[in-house]
Amino acid sequence: xxxxxxxxxxxxxxxxxxxxxxxxxxxxxxxxxxxxxxxxxxxxxxxxxxxxxxxxxxxxxxxxxxxxxxxxxxxxxxxxxxxxxxxxxxxxxxxxxxxxxxxxxxxxxxxxxxxxxxxxxxxxxxxxxxxxxxxxxxxxxxxxxxxxxxxxxxxxxxxxxxxxxxxxxxxxxxxxxxxxxx
Amino acid sequence: xxxxxxxxxxxxxxxxxxxxxxxxxxxxxxxxxxxxxxxxxxxxxxxxxxxxxxxxxxxxxxxxxxxxxxxxxxxxxxxxxxxxxxxxxxxxxxxxxxxxxxxxxxxxxxxxxxxxxxxxxxxxxxxxxxxxxxxxxxxxxxxxxxxxxxxxxxxxxxxxxxxxxxxxxxxxxxxxxxxxxxxxxxxxxxxxxxxxxxxxxxxxxxxxxxxxxxxxxxxxxxxxxxxxxxxxxxxxxxxxxxxxxxxxxxxxxxxxxxxxxxxxxxxxxxxxxxxxxxxxxxxxxxxxxxxxxxxxxxxxxxxxxxxxxxxxxxxxxxxxxxxxxxxxxxxxx
Numbered sequence: 400x401x402x403x404x405x406x407x408x409x410x411x412x413x414x415x416x417x418x419x420x421x422x423x424x425x426x427x428x429x430x431x432x433x434x435x436x437x438x439x440x441x442x443x444x445x446x447x448x449x450x451x452x453x454x455x456x457x458x459x460x461x462x463x464x465x466x467x468x469x470x471x472x473x474x475x476x477x478x479x480x481x482x483x484x485x486x487x488x489x490x491x492x493x494x495x496x497x498x499x500x501x502x503x504x505x506x507x508x509x510x511x512x513x514x515x516x517x518x519x520x521x522x523x524x525x526x527x528x529x530x531x532x533x534x535x536x537x538x539x540x541x542x543x544x545x546x547x548x549x550x551x552x553x554x555x556x557x558x559x560x561x562x563x564x565x566x567x568x569x570x571x572x573x574x575x576x577x578x579x580x581x
Numbered sequence: 582x583x584x585x586x587x588x589x590x591x592x593x594x595x596x597x598x599x600x601x602x603x604x605x606x607x608x609x610x611x612x613x614x615x616x617x618x619x620x621x622x623x624x625x626x627x628x629x630x631x632x633x634x635x636x637x638x639x640x641x642x643x644x645x646x647x648x649x650x651x652x653x654x655x656x657x658x659x660x661x662x663x664x665x666x667x668x669x670x671x672x673x674x675x676x677x678x679x680x681x682x683x684x685x686x687x688x689x690x691x692x693x694x695x696x697x698x699x700x701x702x703x704x705x706x707x708x709x710x711x712x713x714x715x716x717x718x719x720x721x722x723x724x725x726x727x728x729x730x731x732x733x734x735x736x737x738x739x740x741x742x743x744x745x746x747x748x749x750x751x752x753x754x755x756x757x758x759x760x761x762x763x764x765x766x767x768x769x770x771x772x773x774x775x776x777x778x779x780x781x782x783x784x785x786x787x788x789x790x791x792x793x794x795x796x797x798x799x800x801x802x803x804x805x806x807x808x809x810x811x812x813x814x815x816x817x818x819x820x821x822x823x824x825x826x827x828x829x830x831x832x833x834x835x836x837x838x839x840x841x842x843x844x845x846x847x848x849x850x851x852x853x854x855x856x857x858x859x860x861x862x863x864x865x866x867x868x869x870x871x872x873x874x875x876x877x878x879x880x881x882x883x884x885x886x887x888x889x890x891x892x893x894x895x896x897x898x899x900x901x902x903x904x905x906x907x908x909x910x911x912x913x914x
Contacts, residue, residue, distance in 0.1 A: 405626075408627075409623050412622075412623060413619065413623070416610075416619050416622075417610050420609065420610040420615050421603060421606050421607060421608075421609050421610050422603055424606045424609055425601055425602070425603040425605070425606050428600065428601040428606070429599050429600055429601050434796070441618070442618055442621075442622075445618065445619075445622055446622055449622045449623065449625075449627055450627050452627065511594050511595075511597060511598060512598055515594075515595060515598055526591070526592070526595045527595065527599075529592055529595070530592045530593070530595035530596040530598075530599070531595070531596065531599045558591045558592075561591050561594075561595070562591055565591070565594070
């Protein structure tokens with residue numbers, strides 16, 4: 400416990416945690432509809448980071464690394480969701496309120512949401528990383544573990560597919576108001 | 582950050598689909614829930630947790646609830662005191678509380694609306710303090726669902742300045758404690774100002790009027806618990822409850838402090854857990870809340886063992902024994 404190495408490790412983790420907790424919480428909340436799910440995923444992401452602290456890169460790259468972890472945890476989470484859902488629901492009143500308050504639009508039935516939902520998950524995630532996390536090509540490449548060139552090409556295609564769907568839904572990809580025309 | 586791409590409009594459209602912006606969670610890293618998760622994670626030596634996912638089953642639920650419990654501490658900025666008559670295993674004595682009917686709930690809520698709207702009220706000054714005394718009871722060990730105790734009870738006294746500009750003073754179990762950093766406002770205050778139209782209130786807390794929503798019901802309870810609202814606002818909260826389908830009422834309940842109460846509750850969609858608010862039967866003031874299981878359920882632990890949670894197992898309860906406006910922090914009504 401008084402081991403200076405352990406203390407150093409803990410201090411490093413705390414720094415990573417403090418710097419990246421909010422972006423990771425945002426990332427997860429945007430992709431989960433239930434506060435219970437979000438709480439589980441956030442906890443798991445940082446548990447992974449604690450276990451694999453030696454693999455976490457320094458500086459802002461840590462955030463990108465954690466987005467990558469969060470992406471995989473979420474994917475696993477959906478697989479296991481049905482199984483886990485029977486275990487615990489409605490049991491976290493405080494966190495529930497906190498997260499519900501942060502994410503107050505659970506259902507989006509707008510034409511934009513539907514067009515978006517029609518894309519493949521990999522297209523959607525690319526577009527989200529740009530629009531939701533504000534990442535550039537190189538950063539997305541770090542999250543997804545591919546080259547920036549690949550990101551550029553795939554992103555271009557994903558945008559085209561979304562525009563096409565929007566057009567066929569009678570939507571013009573013109574600038575719109577802040578609330579997405581809901 | 583804005584997009585640096587030419588295809589700006591599709592990106593803008595996708596951006597509108599984000600339910601949460603990073604700015605919405607600014608400051609969350611300083612919240613007690615985040616600090617508790619940090620403590621929870623670093624309490625386990627990383628080497629002690631090898632490839633084998635978890636030592637004792639249910640890791641996800643455990644950590645999640647630890648988070649919740651920490652949120653509860655912060656928010657102990659809330660309400661009153663304990664509660665239901667339970668045996669030492671935390672099961673309510675006697676049969677599972679009656680669930681009541683929806684039409685009865687509507688009548689009760691009509692009365693609550695009338696009582697709230699007629700309540701004498703003096704708006705507090707911005708530099709006065711809201712004092713609340715609360716007792717909360719929940720699982721002593723972090724776990725997703727409380728199987729049968731052990732339980733832990735915590736008492737809190739809190740002072741919050743009305744203008745929200747000052748952190749509250751907090752006494753936990755009779756001892757002055759450092760107010761949690763960054764937690765200078767009650768959780769429900771983010772919805773201020775509260776609309777006086779019930780549908781607008783429901784939308785503001787993320788619900789769709791007319792749709793069953795246990796999350797929204799819980800949020801309304803938190804809003805009630807954390808403040809003494811002006812009459813029209815409190816009446817609106819009750820009207821909003823009336824618009825959530827599935828809310829039912831029972832009279833003749835007794836709270837843990839032995840006081841008679843009226844209970845309004847909603848059973849979650851999967852029909853397993855019910856959360857309830859207890860109101861004073863005369864004044865319809867908030868007294869406390871609780872959640873308990875209303876059906877037996879077997880859940881699977883990661884070690885493969887089945888865990889049986891019996892119907893009527895208390896999951897969480899809190900009672901507010903005092904709520905009043907005072908002039909100074911530390912002053913009791």
